[in-house]
Amino acid sequence: MLTFIIRRLLIVFPMLIIISFLVYLGLELTPGDAVSHMINPEIANQISPEQLLALRENLGLNKPFIERYFIWLSHVLRGDFGHSLSGGVAISEIVFDRLPATLELSFVAIVFSTIFGCVLGIFGALNKGTWTDSTLSVTGMLGISIPEFFFGLVAILLFALHLHWLPVGGRLLPGYDSFFDRIPHLVLPGLVMSLMMTAGVMRYSRSAMLDSLSREFIRTARAKGLSEWRINFIHGFRVALTPVVVLIGFRLPIMIGGSVIIEQVFQWPGIGNEFVFAVRGQDYPLVMMIALLSVFAVLISSLVIDVLTALIDPRIRLN
Amino acid sequence: EKVNQLSDVRVRQAIAYAIDMETIADTLLEGKAIAADSMIPNGAWKAPGLDNYGYNPDKARALLKDAGWDDTQTLDVVYYYGDQLTADLMVALQAYLGDVGIKITYRKLEGDVGGQLGKLATAGSETSAIEWDMAYGAKAALALQEYYNGYQSGKNSYSPGSAQVDKLISRINGTVNVKEQKQAFVDFEKYENKNLTDIPLYYQQLFVYESDRINRHGGSYGNEQFNYDWGLLDWTVEADKDGKRVAYTNTAPSQFFEHPWLNPGITIQQKITFDRLLTADGSLVPTKGQLAKSFKVSKDGMSVSFELKKDLKWHDGFDLTGSDVKGSVELAMKVPGINAVFAKTFESIEGAQDYTSGGVKGVSGIVVDGRKVTFNFATLDPNMLLTFSQFPPLPMHLLGSVNPLEFQQQSYWQNPVGSGPYKIEEVQMNDFVRYTPFADYHGGIAKIGEIVSFPSGENDANVLKNAAAGRLDFGFTKSVGDVKALEAMENMKVVPADIPYTRSLRMNSYPKKP
Amino acid sequence: MNNHTDNSNQLLGVEAKPNQALPADPNEKILALRDLKLFFPVKTGVFKKTTGHVKAVDGIDLDIYKGEVLGLVGESGCGKTTLGKAILQLIKPTSGAVYYQGSITNQLPIDLCKLSRDEMIPFRKNLQIVFQDPHSSLNPAFTIFGSLEDPLKAHGFSKKAERRRVIGDLLVSVNLHREDMDRYPHEFSGGQRQRIGIARALLVNPELVVCDEAVSALDVSIQAQVLELLLKLRAERNLTYVFITHDLSVTEYICDRIAVMYLGKIVELANADDLYSHTLHPYTEALLSAIPIADLDRRSHRIILEGDVPSPLNPPSGCPFHPRCHKRIERCKTEVPTLKAVRSDKGMHMVSCLLSE
Amino acid sequence: MINRTESALNRKFDLLLAMEEAGKLKPRKGNRAMRKMFNNKLALVGLVVFLIITLSSVFAPFLVDHDPQKIDLRGMLQEPSSEHLFGTDKTGRDVFSRVLYGGRVSILVGLGSALIAAFIGVGIGSYAGYKGGWVDLLALRMSEILMAFPQIILVLLLVSIVGQSLLNLIFIFVLTGWGPMYRLTRAQFLSLREEEYVQALRSFGLSTSVICYKHILPNALGPIAVNITLTTAMFILAEAGLSFLGLGVPLNIPTWGNILNVAQDLRVLQNYWWLWLPVGMVISLFVMSINFIGDGLRDSADPTQQG
Amino acid sequence: MVDDIALSVRDLKTYLYTNNRCNKAINGVSFNVLKGKTLCIVGESGCGKSITALSIMQLLPDLSRIEDGGITYFSEKGPMRLDQLPRKGVEIRKIRGAEIAMIFQDPMTALNPVFTVGYQIAESLRQHSVLNDKEIKLKVIDLLHTMGIPMPEVRMNEFPHQFSGGMRQRVMIAIAMSCNPKVLIADEPTTALDVTTQAQIFTLMDKLKQEHKTAIMLITHDMGVVAELADNVAVMYMGNIVEAGTVEDVLRRPKHPYTRALLASIPILGRGRQQNIKAIRGSTPDSYDRPKGCSFAPRCDYATQACDEMPDEIYISATHSVRCSQLEAIS
Numbered sequence A: 001m002l003t004f005i006i007r008r009l010l011i012v013f014p015m016l017i018i019i020s021f022l023v024y025l026g027l028e029l030t031p032g033d034a035v036s037h038m039i040n041p042e043i044a045n046q047i048s049p050e051q052l053l054a055l056r057e058n059l060g061l062n063k064p065f066i067e068r069y070f071i072w073l074s075h076v077l078r079g080d081f082g083h084s085l086s087g088g089v090a091i092s093e094i095v096f097d098r099l100p101a102t103l104e105l106s107f108v109a110i111v112f113s114t115i116f117g118c119v120l121g122i123f124g125a126l127n128k129g130t131w132t133d134s135t136l137s138v139t140g141m142l143g144i145s146i147p148e149f150f151f152g153l154v155a156i157l158l159f160a161l162h163l164h165w166l167p168v169g170g171r172l173l174p175g176y177d178s179f180f181d182r183i184p185h186l187v188l189p190g191l192v193m194s195l196m197m198t199a200g201v202m203r204y205s206r207s208a209m210l211d212s213l214s215r216e217f218i219r220t221a222r223a224k225g226l227s228e229w230r231i232n233f234i235h236g237f238r239v240a241l242t243p244v245v246v247l248i249g250f251r252l253p254i255m256i257g258g259s260v261i262i263e264q265v266f267q268w269p270g271i272g273n274e275f276v277f278a279v280r281g282q283d284y285p286l287v288m289m290i291a292l293l294s295v296f297a298v299l300i301s302s303l304v305i306d307v308l309t310a311l312i313d314p315r316i317r318l319n
Numbered sequence B: 001e002k003v004n005q006l007s008d009v010r011v012r013q014a015i016a017y018a019i020d021m022e023t024i025a026d027t028l029l030e031g032k033a034i035a036a037d038s039m040i041p042n043g044a045w046k047a048p049g050l051d052n053y054g055y056n057p058d059k060a061r062a063l064l065k066d067a068g069w070d071d072t073q074t075l076d077v078v079y080y081y082g083d084q085l086t087a088d089l090m091v092a093l094q095a096y097l098g099d100v101g102i103k104i105t106y107r108k109l110e111g112d113v114g115g116q117l118g119k120l121a122t123a124g125s126e127t128s129a130i131e132w133d134m135a136y137g138a139k140a141a142l143a144l145q146e147y148y149n150g151y152q153s154g155k156n157s158y159s160p161g162s163a164q165v166d167k168l169i170s171r172i173n174g175t176v177n178v179k180e181q182k183q184a185f186v187d188f189e190k191y192e193n194k195n196l197t198d199i200p201l202y203y204q205q206l207f208v209y210e211s212d213r214i215n216r217h218g219g220s221y222g223n224e225q226f227n228y229d230w231g232l233l234d235w236t237v238e239a240d241k242d243g244k245r246v247a248y249t250n251t252a253p254s255q256f257f258e259h260p261w262l263n264p265g266i267t268i269q270q271k272i273t274f275d276r277l278l279t280a281d282g283s284l285v286p287t288k289g290q291l292a293k294s295f296k297v298s299k300d301g302m303s304v305s306f307e308l309k310k311d312l313k314w315h316d317g318f319d320l321t322g323s324d325v326k327g328s329v330e331l332a333m334k335v336p337g338i339n340a341v342f343a344k345t346f347e348s349i350e351g352a353q354d355y356t357s358g359g360v361k362g363v364s365g366i367v368v369d370g371r372k373v374t375f376n377f378a379t380l381d382p383n384m385l386l387t388f389s390q391f392p393p394l395p396m397h398l399l400g401s402v403n404p405l406e407f408q409q410q411s412y413w414q415n416p417v418g419s420g421p422y423k424i425e426e427v428q429m430n431d432f433v434r435y436t437p438f439a440d441y442h443g444g445i446a447k448i449g450e451i452v453s454f455p456s457g458e459n460d461a462n463v464l465k466n467a468a469a470g471r472l473d474f475g476f477t478k479s480v481g482d483v484k485a486l487e488a489m490e491n492m493k494v495v496p497a498d499i500p501y502t503r504s505l506r507m508n509s510y511p512k513k514p
Numbered sequence C: 001m002n003n004h005t006d007n008s009n010q011l012l013g014v015e016a017k018p019n020q021a022l023p024a025d026p027n028e029k030i031l032a033l034r035d036l037k038l039f040f041p042v043k044t045g046v047f048k049k050t051t052g053h054v055k056a057v058d059g060i061d062l063d064i065y066k067g068e069v070l071g072l073v074g075e076s077g078c079g080k081t082t083l084g085k086a087i088l089q090l091i092k093p094t095s096g097a098v099y100y101q102g103s104i105t106n107q108l109p110i111d112l113c114k115l116s117r118d119e120m121i122p123f124r125k126n127l128q129i130v131f132q133d134p135h136s137s138l139n140p141a142f143t144i145f146g147s148l149e150d151p152l153k154a155h156g157f158s159k160k161a162e163r164r165r166v167i168g169d170l171l172v173s174v175n176l177h178r179e180d181m182d183r184y185p186h187e188f189s190g191g192q193r194q195r196i197g198i199a200r201a202l203l204v205n206p207e208l209v210v211c212d213e214a215v216s217a218l219d220v221s222i223q224a225q226v227l228e229l230l231l232k233l234r235a236e237r238n239l240t241y242v243f244i245t246h247d248l249s250v251t252e253y254i255c256d257r258i259a260v261m262y263l264g265k266i267v268e269l270a271n272a273d274d275l276y277s278h279t280l281h282p283y284t285e286a287l288l289s290a291i292p293i294a295d296l297d298r299r300s301h302r303i304i305l306e307g308d309v310p311s312p313l314n315p316p317s318g319c320p321f322h323p324r325c326h327k328r329i330e331r332c333k334t335e336v337p338t339l340k341a342v343r344s345d346k347g348m349h350m351v352s353c354l355l356s357e
Numbered sequence D: 001m002i003n004r005t006e007s008a009l010n011r012k013f014d015l016l017l018a019m020e021e022a023g024k025l026k027p028r029k030g031n032r033a034m035r036k037m038f039n040n041k042l043a044l045v046g047l048v049v050f051l052i053i054t055l056s057s058v059f060a061p062f063l064v065d066h067d068p069q070k071i072d073l074r075g076m077l078q079e080p081s082s083e084h085l086f087g088t089d090k091t092g093r094d095v096f097s098r099v100l101y102g103g104r105v106s107i108l109v110g111l112g113s114a115l116i117a118a119f120i121g122v123g124i125g126s127y128a129g130y131k132g133g134w135v136d137l138l139a140l141r142m143s144e145i146l147m148a149f150p151q152i153i154l155v156l157l158l159v160s161i162v163g164q165s166l167l168n169l170i171f172i173f174v175l176t177g178w179g180p181m182y183r184l185t186r187a188q189f190l191s192l193r194e195e196e197y198v199q200a201l202r203s204f205g206l207s208t209s210v211i212c213y214k215h216i217l218p219n220a221l222g223p224i225a226v227n228i229t230l231t232t233a234m235f236i237l238a239e240a241g242l243s244f245l246g247l248g249v250p251l252n253i254p255t256w257g258n259i260l261n262v263a264q265d266l267r268v269l270q271n272y273w274w275l276w277l278p279v280g281m282v283i284s285l286f287v288m289s290i291n292f293i294g295d296g297l298r299d300s301a302d303p304t305q306q307g
Numbered sequence E: 001m002v003d004d005i006a007l008s009v010r011d012l013k014t015y016l017y018t019n020n021r022c023n024k025a026i027n028g029v030s031f032n033v034l035k036g037k038t039l040c041i042v043g044e045s046g047c048g049k050s051i052t053a054l055s056i057m058q059l060l061p062d063l064s065r066i067e068d069g070g071i072t073y074f075s076e077k078g079p080m081r082l083d084q085l086p087r088k089g090v091e092i093r094k095i096r097g098a099e100i101a102m103i104f105q106d107p108m109t110a111l112n113p114v115f116t117v118g119y120q121i122a123e124s125l126r127q128h129s130v131l132n133d134k135e136i137k138l139k140v141i142d143l144l145h146t147m148g149i150p151m152p153e154v155r156m157n158e159f160p161h162q163f164s165g166g167m168r169q170r171v172m173i174a175i176a177m178s179c180n181p182k183v184l185i186a187d188e189p190t191t192a193l194d195v196t197t198q199a200q201i202f203t204l205m206d207k208l209k210q211e212h213k214t215a216i217m218l219i220t221h222d223m224g225v226v227a228e229l230a231d232n233v234a235v236m237y238m239g240n241i242v243e244a245g246t247v248e249d250v251l252r253r254p255k256h257p258y259t260r261a262l263l264a265s266i267p268i269l270g271r272g273r274q275q276n277i278k279a280i281r282g283s284t285p286d287s288y289d290r291p292k293g294c295s296f297a298p299r300c301d302y303a304t305q306a307c308d309e310m311p312d313e314i315y316i317s318a319t320h321s322v323r324c325s326q327l328e329a330i331s
């Protein structure tokens, strides 16, 4: 188990280095640079070329690529993520500023979707072929087929603009900074994101459950005279849990990236929002750091999944 | 080597005739725009009798035929606004031009927009340095001269310029005599109207909106993009159900506060936390002192002196002195990318050249004497008062020793210390900023107990969302779509303001690179 | 006879071994395996280092004579399949040699293990295999013709009509219909599929066919059909079979010689009758006794072995069978027995057991 | 509840039994998977919807008179009528014809990228899965790297790198889509190569490419087809999402995402439902129909599911 | 005689409904399982052996139904009609595992991979006995010990995949025997195992039968197993029992053409290469397309017109019954 974790970690690090290099390389190829974005296009042509040059020089944009990469990497390794080009703000500051918002939203979505998705999925599997199951299946399908921003916009139209039940977006209001104060703001994006994710978890846990229920050990359990409840939950669900945990694990990285689109729709000031902002503004260091962090999140969460599934599933644990 | 057909004035005229700007203004722009006949906005300085190139597709076709238009080519049209309206406008342009036989495709510029738009042809090169054929853009100017200064030869790749143009332009810059100036403008406008150096499309309006909770107590409306005397000190707001008098607005920062030396009044923070030496009226004509108790311009316009008010304080309690003013101007001279009007004014100051080239320590033309600050100019700048009505001095005890190239990168811009009627109380980047009245403000204590701004801006769906949710009490927009929606809201009032903001089509009239 | 052996061994280019099974006529030898080993690496640890080997085939010397049916029996996992595949070079052996001395080599033995993939192709024609599972041995996506035509193409049948004829003839010879070639595998029963599998093996007229559990998955009634067919084909085409199975009743019925494998090694090798009547190795003895016999008059005395087949990853020291052996002596724990010839009435009988020395 | 379903089941049994006795139930010829697919009502509905939308997009020029690019500023924002089925947009273009023409591009982007991604992924995956070696190692590492990014982050990153255009978008989708396809095919081949018919082909010394692409590939196509449908659905949603962020297909090309993009404007959302609701529903319906087909394909390929 | 019957199946018909077809998997099967005796059911793959067993346990697949006939279990409290109990009801659950236990063919998949072996054995005890946890643990250890698993205290805490096939099958038997059932149904318990392991398992089952007087119903397709273990034999073909009787009856004096052909088609160890085995011609018919009358008729050398009708069971002796209309012609 320990060697397993160590091995995974040994894969993670070179991977991060390679990815950081690729990301850096890729962004180099984008048109324009930080300077051109610091300056409003309407007056850009009024700035003298010398000034631009000086500016570029100063931001280190004129050094050779490899050199810039290694400078940057050594900084990152020292915990200094560099500065956002557009405002010179420390990226770590931006990230830690935005992270709570994203964590808040995705935590709600993950918890909600996991609970409801599993419950509904198991319910569907246990009632396979019935009217309820079909309804759930079609609803689940709808959930994964509607574009999430479309769903979000309609939700805003309905609950915020027509019914005035909930705020249209944003996260913090002055003077309301405890979590409970924020709940009204959280409800709509949280709900939209949760529902979209619930659909996926539901479909997945339903099929995992069906799969597990069709296995032979279920018949053995029946032959022991166990109650249906024990058969379904102790034997069936316990085995179906592994793939469900894997699925949920795959969702963990949204803890970093957030749902980019949902955050945009609800002007939720999270990392996803920041990422789009940075991509639009060609803020390389920021784009790069967020992308890298999300890769980091993916790699770590895949590690977590592996460990978790190993804990759940002795077949994996003992091999 | 082929000549660029867009350099043929007949083609440009044909394009102007082909576009039914009146209809576009009525429909797409929902009557919130005025078809333009010149870059300069309507008003006293407008030349009479300009041809407005009204919609006439037949004439356009005839002109094209005359010019031998090659209708197999497809023109590449670029723009840089991300809003839906621009996209819709492109659709309309494509249809109208297509109708007379000019095929276009359009695309939004990404990346280095400024560079792509205005790149200069290398000296001596006959070919254009830009790739597009036409660019849809806007010219906004603080001073009328700015509309035309860009057409001087050697400024960019899309207006070839000529000795004649240069002469006309130097005339509009060369005098403070209003009559002479006006005549120079009229002459240039006529030249422009005939030659279509740019194809002016429409004048954009700006709209100030406010909720019914706000009472301006007679404060005027004006060009909100800049700073003018809007009487904020006297404004009141209805108390909310908790009895708090809070007004909501937008343009809160997402990462940092934008410094006020580029777009001096574009965000609420720049407006309310900084004071200028002078203040202006709604159409940006400098009127009276703000930080200055009084000011005096010499007869020849080559010198101006300001007498600062007594006991001026920064928000952090430090004194605001004449050396803050001098230091700010000196710093601004070295900061890249400041407002063009400011830059022009500061360049004209005596000793500016020596200072920026690094030879001397200070600018000899700026003299501080107690509370009196005098600027002596080497060349005449007709807009220098305008500059001082928009340019805010910044606290030199905080910014005095910064590297001007990293001006915007200073941590100061996370929570700037200003001199205006409101100071920043709390910043939650990307969430909100809270402003409260500055107790030591020289003009008295502002009446609105608290101003809260959220991070949304023009063309931003969130403006409407916030307004609908009762979280937007005042602000401004240039987006026609926003206006219509705000007008439809019962609690909101919209006041249009004419602003110097002209949308036009630029032509790449140089031959393109083979 | 000894002379012959020596000659053949010189011919084969290996050192003569005194305990070699002696062929009746060396010219009829078709394959000779010499110290054949096939290890699967086992990777563990942080760096996936190879920490050990599954010794699936662990040093096998074996001659296969033309026209014989050589049975290969043993418990699951003892390396039968692996040996079969190693013979055909479907898995490259770790070491050792497989000398081929069939028709195309002008009687000159050639070590198949040394050939490259391309050099191997002409030999493949002569060595074929029939698999165990009738469900996975045919490609469900193709008709029988579709499945069988590519091998023919690869071996020089360029005309489609010709290929159809060959395949048709072959199907007839395995008691199917010519028309069956245009049907899909799922339209056939298990027995039919197995016959198609045999037809495929015979497609390019091989000399030797390895039958890997060719009848194990079939029902008893169908098993008999396939056995009959195999015997018929051998007679018609002068085939040599290596018949891998774990069913000793079938082996007894069909094989001329039988090799009993345990943990990658041959523990006993003898003519069929000899093996059953004069069982020498305790393992063979236990194996035979464990088989339920469908004859009410012949209830055998069962020898119940302890435990299961040990893992070939770390086989026991000494005689690999000693932990389960009912006759083990102290020596068995340390001394490794070798396969030695024990002369008996009915030809060569070889056994690897300390007790029979 | 239980009794009701039981009796319903019993009734069905009685019916089947009666028909069996009467000899009406014939052994059925044809592909069992196909049959199951056609017995699956949702998949069938999905297929019909998919075909209707796809065909009407493909044959849009024959179905609608309105030029999707033809503006009519004086006739802007008309409500749906018999003349304009989905009304007109802000420049007076016919929304219905725009939806149909937009479908062409959206389906091209979705299906096209999925197919190209599948072509590449399957091409490499088959060989790598069958043969292993450095090709496999390289492709595996590459797909690992690509798959270490959350999908949307990677797409946005690539958009920022290569810029916005139709071809670039397809390129990006292909780049992000081949990895999973490769993984799937590789896994399939890893298990299929152990099948005995493959061993048999190898025993004839057939070349790797013949064994791999001709003989094994057809057997791996089931899961691949399912994955193609799901990937198509994903790409169509991704295109819409990117266009929503303004980072998708350039606005001058009508796509479903670009048409729906106007719904960002609250005024449109509140007042001009026909500008977003029909196209939103078309996207959802189309994606749903593909998902149903995918589900149907999966179920029909799954031998453990009775049909 | 009747007192000895543990389980009686009369004219059982079980149909499976799949692929929109009806598979008459079992079409009128009758037999008795006697206390302390082993009944072997032999037959080719797909002839309905497993379905018979599952019908008794009420463990049939969802899309299936017992159409007709009866299954009577003679419990201590009197006869019970198992076929009439609801599949998921409490009554049948009290019988499953406690009174009638079953061992399945594939020990690799029949155990839940995520629970320890000990837990899975204890589960059955917990369900059907009043023992406390400690007693259960001791009993589990005892059971594993009886099954010949070394170090049961340690191995009970291991997971199924740490066990070899033979050991897993022993665990399955331990589960089945945990509550001392009156009837043990073993569905091909050794097909997945090696002969040496098979011998171990059968020895074990034999011992249990002796000790507990358990009635065993052993399903197999191996005539050798029948000869060695069975007291009574039922030969099944295509959903019918074509011949039944004691081992002596069936193996020494087979009457049904199928039984005869079957016995003639298998090589028997020790008879050498000279034995003459004869394959049965043709192949088993499609289960959806069963012959109208006697299902063996298409492959039978003695078939006549009369075989188009399903023949009745004919008792040749008190114990020996045959389903064939051509008995005279054969003998």
Ligand SMILES: Nc1ncnc2c1ncn2[C@@H]1O[C@H](COP(=O)(O)OP(=O)(O)OP(=O)(O)O)[C@@H](O)[C@H]1O
Binding pocket: C040, C054, C055, C056, C074, C075, C076, C077, C078, C079, C080, C081, C082, C083, C246, C312
């Ligand atoms: N590809 C492989 N990689 C690693 N180990 C393998 C591989 N193939 C076989 N083995 C191991 O080699 C040993 C011999 O396997 P082999 O399949 O030859 O046995 P067998 O005698 O044919 O058994 P069976 O009767 O079950 O078919 C076993 O322990 C098996 O686990």
Ligand SMILES: Nc1ncnc2c1ncn2[C@@H]1O[C@H](COP(=O)(O)OP(=O)(O)OP(=O)(O)O)[C@@H](O)[C@H]1O
Binding pocket: E016, E018, E023, E025, E043, E044, E045, E046, E047, E048, E049, E050, E051, E052, E061, E221, E287
């Ligand atoms: N779960 C199931 N669903 C549908 N049909 C089934 C199922 N199980 C068995 N059958 C069918 O029922 C018939 C009898 O099958 P059964 O499993 O009883 O055969 P068997 O004698 O046990 O064969 P084997 O020796 O292969 O185990 C066959 O036609 C089979 O196809």
Ligand SMILES: [Mg+2]
Binding pocket: C080, C081, C082, C212, C213
């Ligand atoms: Mg094998």
Ligand SMILES: [Mg+2]
Binding pocket: E049, E050, E051, E187, E188
């Ligand atoms: Mg069975």
